[in-house]
Amino acid sequence: MEQETFGxxxxxxxxxxxxxxxxxxxxxxxDQSTLSKIERNERRPTKxxxxxxxxxFKIDIKDLKVKYLSEKILYEIQDEKxxxxxxxxxxxxxxxSKSRKK
Amino acid sequence: MEQETFGxxxxxxxxxxxxxxxxxxxxxxxDQSTLSKIERNERRPTKxxxxxxxxxFKIDIKDLKVKYLSEKILYEIQDEKxxxxxxxxxxxxxxxSKSRKK
DNA sequence: TGTATTTTTGACAAAATTTTCAAGACAAAA
DNA sequence: TTTTGTCTTGAAAATTTTGTCAAAAATACA
Numbered sequence: 354m355e356q357e358t359f360g361x362x363x364x365x366x367x368x369x370x371x372x373x374x375x376x377x378x379x380x381x382x383x384d385q386s387t388l389s390k391i392e393r394n395e396r397r398p399t400k401x402x403x404x405x406x407x408x409x410f411k412i413d414i415k416d417l418k419v420k421y422l423s424e425k426i427l428y429e430i431q432d433e434k435x436x437x438x439x440x441x442x443x444x445x446x447x448x449x450s451k452s453r454k455k
Numbered sequence: 456m457e458q459e460t461f462g463x464x465x466x467x468x469x470x471x472x473x474x475x476x477x478x479x480x481x482x483x484x485x486d487q488s489t490l491s492k493i494e495r496n497e498r499r500p501t502k503x504x505x506x507x508x509x510x511x512f513k514i515d516i517k518d519l520k521v522k523y524l525s526e527k528i529l530y531e532i533q534d535e536k537x538x539x540x541x542x543x544x545x546x547x548x549x550x551x552s553k554s555r556k557k
Numbered sequence: 558t559g560t561a562t563t564t565t566t567g568a569c570a571a572a573a574t575t576t577t578c579a580a581g582a583c584a585a586a587a
Numbered sequence: 588t589t590t591t592g593t594c595t596t597g598a599a600a601a602t603t604t605t606g607t608c609a610a611a612a613a614t615a616c617a
Contacts, residue, residue, distance in 0.1 A: 356552060373562080373563060373564090374563070374564065374565095375562090375563075375564095383606075384607050384608080385564080386565075386566080386608080386609095387606055387607075389564060389565060390565090390605090390606090393565085395565095396604090396605065396606080397604090397605085415537060415540075418535075418536075418537050419537050419540045419541050420544070422531065422532055422535060422538065422541035423541040423544035423548065425531045425532075425541075426528050426531055426532065426541060426542065427548060427549060429524065429527045429528055429531060430527075430528065430545075433524060435520050435521050435524065436524065436549055436553075437549060437550065438521045439521050439524030439525040439528060440545060440546045440549065441546075442522070443524075443525040443529050443532075443542060444542045444543075444546075446525065446529060447529060447532065447542065450458065451538075451539070475592080475593060476595095477592090477593075485576080485577095486577050486578080487593090487595095488579095488594085488595070489575080489577075491594060491595060491596090492575090492576090492595085492596095497595095498574090498575065498576085499574095499575090501575095558617100559616105559617090560617085561614105561615085561616085562614080562616100563612100563613080563614070564611100564614085565611080565613080566609100566610085566611075567608105567609100567610095567611100568607105568608090569606105569608085570605100570606080570607075571605080571606070571607090572604080572605070572606085573602105573605085574601105574602080574603070574604080575601080575602070575603085576599105576601070576602085577598105577599085577600075578597105578598090578599085578600090579596100579597100580595105580597095581594105581595085582594080582595070582596085583592105583594075583595090584591100584594095585592090586589105586591085586592105587588100587589090587591105
């Protein structure tokens with residue numbers, strides 16, 4: 354069983370919809386080789402593609418954003434021994450600064 | 456009351472120890488202007504400085520790493536509406552992949 | 558098999574980020 | 588106000604990251 358990434362998720366969506374790279378890349382307004390690399394985690398996706406993906410595949414945009422962000426977070430702490438502690442501290446800080454509705 | 460950042464934390468340590476930028480920068484093997492920028496959150500610190508800071512100021516390295524990482528995480532989700540959800544998903548995924556002692 | 562279509566690759570270009578240098582600003586002391 | 592030491596600034600250099608092009612490789616399928 355393989356860990357799903359944002360890239361592999363896009364690939365799955367695309368393939369399920371029988372859409373070639375060429376076409377999705379056109380929608381996303383990027384080179385198809387860039388999309389190929391994103392799907393294979395060789396390049397990191399930009400957030401600009403999220404609303405487009407949401408429209409093209411009719412996926413809830415919030416779900417996409419959460420997937421996208423959590424992958425970015427995980428990228429920062431991969432292989433870090435104290436990643437979990439860091440996540441918890443981040444959560445605390447994030448909640449707190451939100452509560453002060455900055 | 457001001458939110459403490461990794462940068463302002465370094466500055467505090469440095470000033471409490473009456474150490475000039477010049478000197479700490481030398482220890483860290485970076486330009487003093489780079490350190491100045493790091494302390495003022497104008498640049499992001501690299502992780503290489505962590506063990507050195509730990510030695511110079513005798514701070515537990517784990518605490519430093521957690522501070523450093525959580526700031527990196529927060530940087531990714533700042534101003535994001537769904538940051539908290541993303542953090543929780545990340546936590547789940549991180550715990551899970553760790554449990555499979557990859 | 559051959560041909561069309563799709564995907565991947567790798568070198569290069571472009572863009573974004575970071576570091577350094579050198580000068581200027583600032584502060585304390587006298 | 589000059590001297591001395593510290594810190595900040597901003598432009599340029601260096602590095603890192605990302606995107607593109609063109610061709611090769613893989614896949615589909617007639």
